[in-house]
Amino acid sequence: MAYLRNIAAPFRSLSARLLVLTLVFVMLAEVLIFVPSIAFFRLNYLANKVELAHLATLSLLASPDNMVSEELREELLFRVGARSVVLHGANSRLLILSENMPPAIDAEFYLANQSPLPLIEHAFMSLVVGPGRIIRIISPLENEPNSSLEVVIDEAPLIEAMYDYAWNIFWLSLIISTLTAILVYLSLHWLMVRPMRRLSESMIAFRRAPENVSTALIPSKRRDEIGVAERELEIMQTRLRSALKQKQHLVALGTAVTKISHDLRNILSTSQIVSDSLSEVKDPKVQKVVPRLMTSIDRAIDLCTQTLKYGRADEQVPRKERFLLEPLVNEVKTSVGLRENNGITWRNKIPSGLMLNADRDQFYRILLNLCRNAVQAMEGEGTVDIQALRAGSRILIRVGDTGPGLPAKAKQHLFEPFSGSARAGGTGLGLSIARELVVAHGGEITLERTGSSGTIFCIEIPD
Ligand SMILES: Nc1ncnc2c1ncn2[C@@H]1O[C@H](COP(=O)(O)OP(=O)(O)O)[C@@H](O)[C@H]1O
Ligand SMILES: [Mg+2]
Numbered sequence: 001m002a003y004l005r006n007i008a009a010p011f012r013s014l015s016a017r018l019l020v021l022t023l024v025f026v027m028l029a030e031v032l033i034f035v036p037s038i039a040f041f042r043l044n045y046l047a048n049k050v051e052l053a054h055l056a057t058l059s060l061l062a063s064p065d066n067m068v069s070e071e072l073r074e075e076l077l078f079r080v081g082a083r084s085v086v087l088h089g090a091n092s093r094l095l096i097l098s099e100n101m102p103p104a105i106d107a108e109f110y111l112a113n114q115s116p117l118p119l120i121e122h123a124f125m126s127l128v129v130g131p132g133r134i135i136r137i138i139s140p141l142e143n144e145p146n147s148s149l150e151v152v153i154d155e156a157p158l159i160e161a162m163y164d165y166a167w168n169i170f171w172l173s174l175i176i177s178t179l180t181a182i183l184v185y186l187s188l189h190w191l192m193v194r195p196m197r198r199l200s201e202s203m204i205a206f207r208r209a210p211e212n213v214s215t216a217l218i219p220s221k222r223r224d225e226i227g228v229a230e231r232e233l234e235i236m237q238t239r240l241r242s243a244l245k246q247k248q249h250l251v252a253l254g255t256a257v258t259k260i261s262h263d264l265r266n267i268l269s270t271s272q273i274v275s276d277s278l279s280e281v282k283d284p285k286v287q288k289v290v291p292r293l294m295t296s297i298d299r300a301i302d303l304c305t306q307t308l309k310y311g312r313a314d315e316q317v318p319r320k321e322r323f324l325l326e327p328l329v330n331e332v333k334t335s336v337g338l339r340e341n342n343g344i345t346w347r348n349k350i351p352s353g354l355m356l357n358a359d360r361d362q363f364y365r366i367l368l369n370l371c372r373n374a375v376q377a378m379e380g381e382g383t384v385d386i387q388a389l390r391a392g393s394r395i396l397i398r399v400g401d402t403g404p405g406l407p408a409k410a411k412q413h414l415f416e417p418f419s420g421s422a423r424a425g426g427t428g429l430g431l432s433i434a435r436e437l438v439v440a441h442g443g444e445i446t447l448e449r450t451g452s453s454g455t456i457f458c459i460e461i462p463d
Contacts, residue, residue, distance in 0.1 A: 015193045019185040026177030034169050036116060039123040041165050045158055046111060050139040053085040053151045057096050073097055081157065083134065086150040103134045105152065111139035123162070131156040195226045199233060206237050210244055258308060265304035272297050299425045306429045310417060318359035318441050325397070326350040328360065329386050332367045336375050344375060345383040354388055356395060357463055362437045366445075369430040370399040370457050376423065377403035377455065393463050398448065400456040406447070414447060 056076045060068060068076070077083070077097055084098035109122060126133075133155040140148045198217070205215035216237060219230035275297060279290045329348045338346055356363065367386075374384050382402040389396055406414075406422075413420035413428070415435040421428030438445045443461030450456075 013193065014196065015185055015189045018188050018193075019181050022181035022184040023177050026180050027173060030169070030173035030177065034166070034173075035120055037169065038127075038162060038166060039116065039119040042123045042126065042158065042162060043111070043114070043119055045161060046109065046137050047139070049081065049151055049153055050111065050137060050149055052080045053082055054141065054149055056080050057085060057087050057149070060096055080151070081153060083152040083154065084150075085152075088148045088150070103152065105136045106133040106155075108136045108138065111137060126155060126159055127162060131159055192226065195220070195222075195230070199226075199229060202233065202237075206240075210237075210241060213241070261304040261307040265301055265308070268297055268301045268304065272301065303427050306427050306433070310429050310433060316362075318362055318437075320357050320359060320441075322355045322357050323360050324352075325354050325356050325388055326352050328356075328364060329367065331364065332371050335368055336372050338375065343381040344378060347383060347385045349385065349387045351388065354390070354395070356461070358441055358461060359437075362440075366434045366437050366459065367397075367399065369434040370459075373430055374399060374401035374403060374455070377401060379403075382454075390463065394443075394460055395463050397459040397461075398456055399459075400454060402454040405450040405452055405455055411447075411450070415445075 056079065059076070077085070077099065082097075083103055085096055086098075087094045087096050135153060135155050137151045137153065138148055139151075202215065202217035205212070209215065217230060217234050219234050220227060222230070272294075275290060275293050278286060279294070281287070281290075326348060329350055333346050333348070338344055371384060371386070378384075378401055385398075385400040385402075387398045387400075409422045410420045410431075415432050416428070417432040418428045420431060435445050438459055438461065441461045443459060445457060445459050448456040448458040
């Protein structure tokens, strides 16, 4: 299957890395064991020599005058594997066995009460210094206080034995570590790698076709972390799948609403024309109902228009141009439907030379939404106050009013489409559209202040 390409190649896989790591770690552990064991191997070897030498001296001490024949002396030294053996009695030095020409001693070692570190050091010195040293071993005798035995030996056979021992340990370690690594590899492969691979395969399959239920992961009954991951992944996939389905339904619904709004607006436009001509009828009854009819048709058209604009989920990308802000605000004033002397003061405090670098049409809509809300909130009395200033590389525009402030519902759902309206006939789209447009300009809109003395919205966009 093609998606298997996303699964790690064998030599980069978790199992291959684990195999190598286990090999390395077991070898490391074996090295740690090897260091003290080679030292004790040497100690045992030397103690063994002393033991043999002691036995030889005992047979000598049993003979008359402690003297033996030349052949027997040589035979004894050969059996012990020593150049000379000297027994120190409690108060005398007794030379027992020796070659005719005593050799020069290269190093001397005491066997009693050795702590591990010097033992290790001596062992490694023996290995690196090379063959050919003549060493003297001095050891106290068991059960005979104040007496000791000195044995002079060649180090070469010792070193050879040590190398043999090291090789044996090396091969043994290699076999042990390979065996352990294979066992660890197999068990980890079984316990972790296989289920992990199943998890990642399921993730990939889900990413490719989230709605395909047949690729869903069937979690095992494991109680460990992998079991938890499997179950959580399954829950996540199920939830995502249903969220996706819901979203598809919403999209379909949105399309339907948009179509309805579009056709409804056309139908309403016709009614608008009809009611326009109705207003020419002089009948007082008709004159009384026509304005209300007109207002409700206007509202209905407005609702359709807004819904349509919102339904176009991708608002056009702002086409930026430089324009003067002050005249734009004057246009907004005309559109919010302010008549002269109706109790609302319009203060356009924009500096006359201030230029904006933005989409003029979209900015018109932003300001219109904010100003219309302000005028609607003040119910015929108050002041709309529009200011702007440049702050560094950004421009701040404040739209303030002296109205009653945002109702709780509007504050809770601030900038949320369809849910923030607290006004009869409102759609709850004005603020959310304004926000969407400001954000598309790389700016931000915030509710700076709201309360019984008025409301200020602040728009901040880059220059
Ligand atoms: N300047 C304001 N003063 C008081 N209330 C406001 C102001 N601006 C908005 N609101 C409240 O926020 C709600 C949401 O506004 P908006 O998103 O424009 O939707 P709509 O105007 O369609 O209700 C309004 O219904 C209104 O109650
Ligand atoms: Mg509004």
